[in-house]
Amino acid sequence: MTRKIAICNQKGGVGKTTTAINMAAALALAGKRCLLVDLDPQANATSGLGSRRSRERGIGAALLEPELTPECLTTTRYELLDIIPSHAALAMVEQSLVKVRKKERRLAQAVGCVEARYDYVLIDCPPSLGLLPLNALVYADSVLIPIQCEYFAMEGLGQIIAAIRETREKLNPRIRAEGVLFTMFDADVELSHEVMGEVTRHFGDLVYRQPIPRDVLLAEAASHGISIFEYNIGSNGARGYVELAREVIEHERQE
Amino acid sequence: MTRKIAICNQKGGVGKTTTAINMAAALALAGKRCLLVDLDPQANATSGLGSRRSRERGIGAALLEPELTPECLTTTRYELLDIIPSHAALAMVEQSLVKVRKKERRLAQAVGCVEARYDYVLIDCPPSLGLLPLNALVYADSVLIPIQCEYFAMEGLGQIIAAIRETREKLNPRIRAEGVLFTMFDADVELSHEVMGEVTRHFGDLVYRQPIPRDVLLAEAASHGISIFEYNIGSNGARGYVELAREVIEHERQE
Numbered sequence: 001m002t003r004k005i006a007i008c009n010q011k012g013g014v015g016k017t018t019t020a021i022n023m024a025a026a027l028a029l030a031g032k033r034c035l036l037v038d039l040d041p042q043a044n045a046t047s048g049l050g051s052r053r054s055r056e057r058g059i060g061a062a063l064l065e066p067e068l069t070p071e072c073l074t075t076t077r078y079e080l081l082d083i084i085p086s087h088a089a090l091a092m093v094e095q096s097l098v099k100v101r102k103k104e105r106r107l108a109q110a111v112g113c114v115e116a117r118y119d120y121v122l123i124d125c126p127p128s129l130g131l132l133p134l135n136a137l138v139y140a141d142s143v144l145i146p147i148q149c150e151y152f153a154m155e156g157l158g159q160i161i162a163a164i165r166e167t168r169e170k171l172n173p174r175i176r177a178e179g180v181l182f183t184m185f186d187a188d189v190e191l192s193h194e195v196m197g198e199v200t201r202h203f204g205d206l207v208y209r210q211p212i213p214r215d216v217l218l219a220e221a222a223s224h225g226i227s228i229f230e231y232n233i234g235s236n237g238a239r240g241y242v243e244l245a246r247e248v249i250e251h252e253r254q255e
Numbered sequence: 256m257t258r259k260i261a262i263c264n265q266k267g268g269v270g271k272t273t274t275a276i277n278m279a280a281a282l283a284l285a286g287k288r289c290l291l292v293d294l295d296p297q298a299n300a301t302s303g304l305g306s307r308r309s310r311e312r313g314i315g316a317a318l319l320e321p322e323l324t325p326e327c328l329t330t331t332r333y334e335l336l337d338i339i340p341s342h343a344a345l346a347m348v349e350q351s352l353v354k355v356r357k358k359e360r361r362l363a364q365a366v367g368c369v370e371a372r373y374d375y376v377l378i379d380c381p382p383s384l385g386l387l388p389l390n391a392l393v394y395a396d397s398v399l400i401p402i403q404c405e406y407f408a409m410e411g412l413g414q415i416i417a418a419i420r421e422t423r424e425k426l427n428p429r430i431r432a433e434g435v436l437f438t439m440f441d442a443d444v445e446l447s448h449e450v451m452g453e454v455t456r457h458f459g460d461l462v463y464r465q466p467i468p469r470d471v472l473l474a475e476a477a478s479h480g481i482s483i484f485e486y487n488i489g490s491n492g493a494r495g496y497v498e499l500a501r502e503v504i505e506h507e508r509q510e
């Protein structure tokens with residue numbers, strides 16, 4: 001049974017793409033067949049894995065013509081990890097989808113026909129609660145919510161939790177929060193601990209055990225188009241995403 | 256002559272809101288009458304200045320009924336600084352505006368009738384290139400582009416520069432880039448210097464002289480709803496935004 005996880009938070013710069021890339025790479029290292037869908041016109045997940053942006057063979061094309069999806073599956077430098085790349089033109093596709101019937105189910109139609117080839121489908125979302133993230137919430141089974149240990153990121157948590165609940169009531173009865181992941185955690189910064197304490201008080205059982213530490217090697221790895229494991233397997237960032245993958249696989253057994 | 260500056264970058268988490276709040280506060284300290292327009296449904300600029308979110312007297316209401324704008328002007332704790340607050344409902348307003356005629360000029364209609372009361376109007380944009388940021392590009396005279404000294408932030412710079420050029424050709428002949436502002440600059444991090452070098456090579460004369468340093472006091476100030484000047488006037492963050500305000504005022508004289 002393919003697990004479909006949307007990586008979503010409308011707050012910008014909280015580590016969605018970094019989590020999508022490195023969690024997919026960690027799951028592939030653990031022997032899971034993975035598909036990463038880059039649903040952001042910025043196409044950061046595409047370039048962060050060293051893949052080429054594509055207009056004709058990207059997610060934009062698959063959303064307009066779902067039968068094209070098999071041709072949009074692109075291999076990456078990691079054996080068990082494929083990607084459906086993105087392109088800046090995806091922003092136009094979002095605007096043209098607004099007038100289409102069942103516009104929020106286009107991703108489900110597109111990716112639904114190839115998901116059986118994979119153990120995990122991860123979706124990297126743009127920083128909004130518009131039509132593209134909505135498509136991810138309608139398609140996925142669960143949502144992983146990266147959050148920085150900072151004030152503005154905490155403010156937005158209520159909005160994404162409400163959007164998940166609303167999608168569950170109206171469009172996708174299966175969707176639930178998979179977990180809240182602290183990113184860029186800096187143990188020396190008092191604010192990091194305050195926010196972590198506050199969020200854990202409200203969302204306790206949803207919070208992943210280990211925060212991802214602030215580690216510039218994660219940003220450097222992305223600039224080389226490779227995962228943190230290939231760039232520096234001994235880094236704090238690599239250890240953080242291995243722990244995350246372990247916990248996500250554990251959740252699998254509980255279902 | 257009122258200067259109208261949009262603070263815009265579709266890349267998330269690059270310091271748009273932090274720049275909007277502290278640049279507005281610095282300009283007010285310098286004796287300029289300022290209006291900050293929070294054009295983001297996350298309403299971070301609203302809470303970062305300690306103001307209340309508002310649905311009836313916020314920017315969403317003014318976009319739907321421009322004659323309401325004078326009632327949406329809200330004072331802040333800083334004498335020369337007013338704000339038009341935001342609210343999560345602004346996301347619905349964006350969706351309903353899509354079908355309206357001249358949808359990209361609603362902000363110009365709304366704020367145009369009150370701008371004469373101010374020396375500066377600053378607009379904090381959400382992390383996208385959708386209808387709300389487009390309204391800001393159609394209304395403003397110039398765009399201040401905050402950018403992190405990181406790889407993904409650099410990738411998106413071409414997209415925002417292209418969006419400004421396209422808006423200038425089709426919708427607003429006055430709009431130009433005001434400048435590129437490096438944020439969260441960490442002199443100890445090699446990647447910071449690399450990205451700064453690369454961007455300066457391509458956009459040299461657009462880059463502000465001083466980067467804003469990474470300073471956790473900026474994040475802490477926001478969590479207390481006050482500017483960096485009130486929170487800790489001697490901080491590196493405060494010095495960075497004073498320098499920025501000085502340079503922006505200098506640009507004024509050259510016009």
Ligand SMILES: Nc1ncnc2c1ncn2[C@@H]1O[C@H](COP(=O)(O)OP(=O)(O)OP(=O)(O)O)[C@@H](O)[C@H]1O
Nearest residue numbers: 012013014015016017018127184214215219267405
């Ligand atoms: N744990 C970490 N430590 C240090 N830097 C990080 C970490 N996680 C992410 N980064 C860096 O922070 C920046 C923001 O991360 P990223 O782009 O993954 O966030 P995002 O939520 O996908 O942003 P957007 O909202 O624009 O899609 C990037 O430059 C990234 O390299």
Ligand SMILES: Nc1ncnc2c1ncn2[C@@H]1O[C@H](COP(=O)(O)OP(=O)(O)OP(=O)(O)O)[C@@H](O)[C@H]1O
Nearest residue numbers: 012150267268269270271272273382439469470474
């Ligand atoms: N110079 C800085 N030093 C340290 N932290 C900073 C700095 N500038 C901003 N921050 C923090 O980084 C985070 C992102 O900044 P901010 O919210 O201003 O970015 P943004 O571009 O407005 O994000 P969004 O794309 O979601 O609107 C915030 O938690 C903020 O407090």
Ligand SMILES: [Mg+2]
Nearest residue numbers: 016017040044
């Ligand atoms: Mg991203």
Ligand SMILES: [Mg+2]
Nearest residue numbers: 271272295299
């Ligand atoms: Mg912001």
